[in-house]
Amino acid sequence: MDNSFDVIVLGTGLTESITAAALSKAGFKVAHIDPNSYYGADEASLSLDELVRWIDHRKEDNHSVSHYGEVPPHARQYSVSLAPSVIPSIGPFISSLIASGVSRYGSFKLLGRVVIYDGGILKDVPQSKDDIFQSKVMSLLEKRRVTRFLLFAAGKFENxxxxxxxxxxxxxxxxxxxxxxxxxxxxxxxxxxxxxxxxSETTLPALHRIRAYLKASGRYGPSSFLVGYYGSSGEIAQGFCRAAAVGGGVYILGRSITSISSVDTIEPEYPVLTPDLPRFAIEVHDFPDLLHCRCLISSTSLLPGHLRTLADVIRPSLSPCGSPQPFAMARCIAIVDGPITLSLETEDSGTSDASDSSLIVFPPGSLNGGSAISAVHVMTAGPGTMSAPSGKGILYISMPLPTNSVHSAEILLRPYLTAVLLLFRSEQQQQQTLICSTFYMQELVSCTTSTSDPLVGLLAVPSLSPHTTQGVDEAAIVAEATFRKATSFLNGETKDIEGCEHHVFWPVLAEMEEEEGNVMQW
Incomplete structure (x- = not known):
């Protein structure tokens, strides 16, 4: 194998995979390396057997994790996501899926009900004016006030x-x-x-999210969000890796990175500095030769400490759509024996459909023994998303932590798991048995921007945002910014690109709608 590349990408997380696919499609020679034996990194979709090995590995690295129960039969029929999220029907990520053709590698469905826990029961959250006026729990005056707010939030409210x-x-x-x-x-x-x-979240960022999600409602159906099959984020990351491989990308999985060093171009063998010279050398375990590249792109978690402070850190654009970043995420994955469907009332037909992909929101202070400052999201996934065998379901519980917590993920999330199981038993009028559960803390690796000039050609990307609804859009934004900086450098320019909003990487939605029915490529 030729050991010299234009770009080496470390980590197969969603952001890195989008970037690798774009660079490969643009004609650059790309090598994509991950020490894991699977795609997706910290956003991977794993079978239950792989999840147990992942748990054991975390325990070996002294991470806080606890697991209860035995792995059920047919463990490979489960696709468990390490970063559960939904996909807004309009936004940078859905544009990248369609424009790149990666949408053909996966399947998607609309998210079912979005419900909020209030006073011990689940209440539907109106997503449109029709939902509001069909509601039986709001007074006519309250309906008018909500409608006035939604019209305000859907418009140009900035001024x-x-x-x-x-x-x-x-x-x-x-x-x-x-x-x-x-x-x-x-x-x-x-x-x-x-x-x-x-x-404590402020008004302007939330209004921008609300406007985006109101506009997304109705594009593919009544819900503003899509859910990917087979664990969503990890499966989609693998789709982008496949697109990169089709473009000529080389993949190395399951091999640890022994060392990363910058090449000293002052040595006699490099008498003249040109953009074509390799700037980085990567030693991969059990590979006979070093791998060389002109540009190195890495997740922050895979960069050694001495390079982390020298990297040019690519961050999401500082737009009003951003959310405050938590210190860590407490997470729970629970496998349930029994239905986890919430009925979908259909007024026109008089029938009730059911969806096993739903989102349950616990506001701060809504549950005795729960958090008083953080909202908790519970996502469900079952056979309808090809994530579990028939009659089984997966519950994902996540809580953002604003600061370091003295409590374990189990102590923080056990009350929510108990409450959700009781809610499903009440709705289904039958017993749900907890097969196994895993509680763990997801540490969010930060990368401090260097006070000096960053090392030329070294780009670092943050981990996927843990935000349930906007994480994938942030991944697409960071991937585009990374692509632009990498191509600028590889084409002989080392300056930052100004005014990225004027240079469209993914096609804008208006263009996509005009091209409806056609196959769009980058």
Missing amino acids: SKELHGQENLPLLDFLHRIFSLSEATARAVAYALGYCWFI
Whole structure:
């Protein structure tokens, strides 16, 4: 194998995989390396056997993780996601899926019900004006107030008199003060329509998310979100890796990276510095020769400490759509024997469909023994998403932590797991048995920007944002920025690109709609 490449990408997470596919499609010689034997890195989709090995590996590395129960039969029929998320129907990520052709490698379905836990019961969250006026729990006055807010949030609110001077007000206070929404309605809007993480989240970022999700509603159906089959993020990352391989990318999995070094171009063998010279050398375990590249792109978790401070860190654009980053995520994966469906009432037909892909939101302070400052999301996945065999289901519970916690993930999330199982038993009128469960902390690796000039050609990308609804869009944004910086350098320019918004990498939605029915490629 030729050991010299234009770009070497370390890690097969979603962001790195999108970037590798784009670079490979653009004609660069790409090598993609991951020490894991599977695609997806920290966002992988694993069978239960692979999940147990992942747990054992974390324990060996002294990570906090606990596992209960035995692995059930047919373990390979499960696809368990390490980073459960949904896909907004309109946004950078869905554009990248369609434009790259990677959407052909996977299957998707609409997310079922979005419900909020309120007073011990589940209540549907209206996603449209029709949903609001069909609601039987809101008064006519409250319906009018909610409709007025949704019309405001769906429009150009940036220069409105309602928002003026209120941008940094906590969203709940804004909803009470400006639109006179009741406590229950304001909580539903903040946590199950704006998907706020914390009680202190400010108004402007949440309004931008709400507007994006309102616009996404109706594109493919009543829900604003899609769910990927076979574990979603990890399966999609593998699809982008396949696209990179089709473009000529070379893949090395299951081999640890022994060392990474920058090549000293002052040595006599490099008398003149040119863009074609290799700048980095990577030693891979059990490979006879070093691998060389002109540009190195790596996840922050795979860069050694001495290079992490020298890397040019690619961050999501500082747009109003951003959310405050948590310190860590407490996560639970639970395998359930029994149905995990929430019925979908269909007014027109008088029948009730059922979906095993739903999102349950616990606002802060809504559950005795739960968090008073963080919202908790519970995603369900079952046979309808090809993630579990018939009659079985998967529950994903996630809680953002604003600071380091003295409690384990199990202590934080056990009350929510108990509550969700009781809710499903009540709805299904039958017993659900917990087969096995795993609790763990997801540490969010940060990368401090260097105070000096970064090492030329060394780019670092953050881990996938753990935000349930906007994480994949941030991955696409970071991938585009990484692609631009890499291609600028590889083409002989080392300066930063200004005004990225004027250079369209993925096709804009208007162009996609005009091209509807055609196969679009990069």
